[in-house]
Amino acid sequence: GAVVSQHPSWVICKSGTSVKIECRSLDFQATTMFWYRQFPKQSLMLMATSNEGSKATYEQGVEKDKFLINHASLTLSTLTVTSAHPEDSSFYICSAERSGLGQYFGPGTRLTVL
Amino acid sequence: EDQVTQSPEALRLQEGESSSLNCSYTVSGLRGLFWYRQDPGKGPEFLFTLYSAGEEKEKERLKATLTKKESFLHITAPKPEDSATYLCAVRILTGGGNKLTFGTGTQLKVEL
Numbered sequence: 721g722a723v724v725s726q727h728p729s730w731v732i733c734k735s736g737t738s739v740k741i742e743c744r745s746l747d748f749q750a751t752t753m754f755w756y757r758q759f760p761k762q763s764l765m766l767m768a769t770s771n772e773g774s775k776a777t778y779e780q781g782v783e784k785d786k787f788l789i790n791h792a793s794l795t796l797s798t799l800t801v802t803s804a805h806p807e808d809s810s811f812y813i814c815s816a817e818r819s820g821l822g823q824y825f826g827p828g829t830r831l832t833v834l
Numbered sequence: 835e836d837q838v839t840q841s842p843e844a845l846r847l848q849e850g851e852s853s854s855l856n857c858s859y860t861v862s863g864l865r866g867l868f869w870y871r872q873d874p875g876k877g878p879e880f881l882f883t884l885y886s887a888g889e890e891k892e893k894e895r896l897k898a899t900l901t902k903k904e905s906f907l908h909i910t911a912p913k914p915e916d917s918a919t920y921l922c923a924v925r926i927l928t929g930g931g932n933k934l935t936f937g938t939g940t941q942l943k944v945e946l
Contacts, residue, residue: 726877754933763921763936764878813877815934822868822925823934825877 723747724816726826733804734834740800741829743814749794750816754823755787758811770797804833836861838924840937847944850911855940857922858904865932866925867905869898871918872939878921881907912944 723746733739743753751772756764768789769777776789786808788800797816801808809832815823841856859867866885870878882891884900891898895916897908907920919941923934 722880724877752932763938766933766935769933811875815877817932822866822880822883824880825870828875828877830875 722816722818722821722824724814724824724826726812726814726829728829729827730830730832732832732834735805736803738800738802739804739831740798741812741814741831743797743799743816743826745795745816745818745824748816748818750818751794752817753791753797754815754817755789755797755799756813756815758813758828764813767799801831804831806833809833836924836926836935838922838935838937840920840922840940842940843938844941845943847909847912847942849913849944849946852908852910852912854909855907855920855942856904857907857937859922859924860903861924861926861935863927864924865927867900868923868925868934869896869905869907870921870923872921873918881920909942912942914944914946917943 725744727742753770755767758764766779767782770789770791772791778784791797811828813828815825838859868883869881872878882898887902889900895910899906919939921939923936925932
């Protein structure tokens with residue numbers, strides 16, 4: 721089956737610092753990757769769609785200058801949370817679109833901002 | 835407005851007690867309905883994709899069906915290891931490409 725990895729699996733940082741999360745599709749190429757966040761007991765909320773070689777498309781209400789997305793290759797997308805604050809603490813999940821089959825999700829990254 | 839609603843929010847079953855989870859949707863331009871399983875602290879695990887009304891798919895104790903307005907995930911003789919949150923999502927075509935809209939999930943607990 722399709723495998724998507726995320727790194728790190730969890731991170732704790734101080735308020736005001738930036739955190740980078742990597743998402744890799746390990747056994748297929750993905751022209752499109754997606755970033756979601758999930759609060760406890762809630763469903764996944766799409767933050768942005770990341771297309772290889774072009775700018776990401778952000779959902780309404782998501783600050784593009786705060787959540788920087790880079791999709792530099794067909795197997796790697798990164799999400800950088802800039803100047804993180806406690807309210808940014810959440811579970812961040814990426815997915816990669818596998819042509820004709822749908823989205824395959826990574827294991828998630830738990831971000832805690834102190 | 836595109837909406838996806840799952841019911842019930844939570845379901846508690848005894849081992850072997852079959853049941854169904856519901857996912858109703860109102861979207862324009864449906865390009866697939868997806869079922870995922872999510873364990874606590876993990877990313878969703880793909881289960882099924884359904885594209886057209888009348889379509890059915892099975893995997894072990896799970897069977898997913900689709901109509902024009904809703905989808906059901908039938909669980910036959912569940913086991914404790916089936917305990918998880920089950921998410922459905924619809925894929926729609928937008929100006930930015932395909933994207934998934936998720937329901938809020940059904941938290942299933944199967945007890946011995």
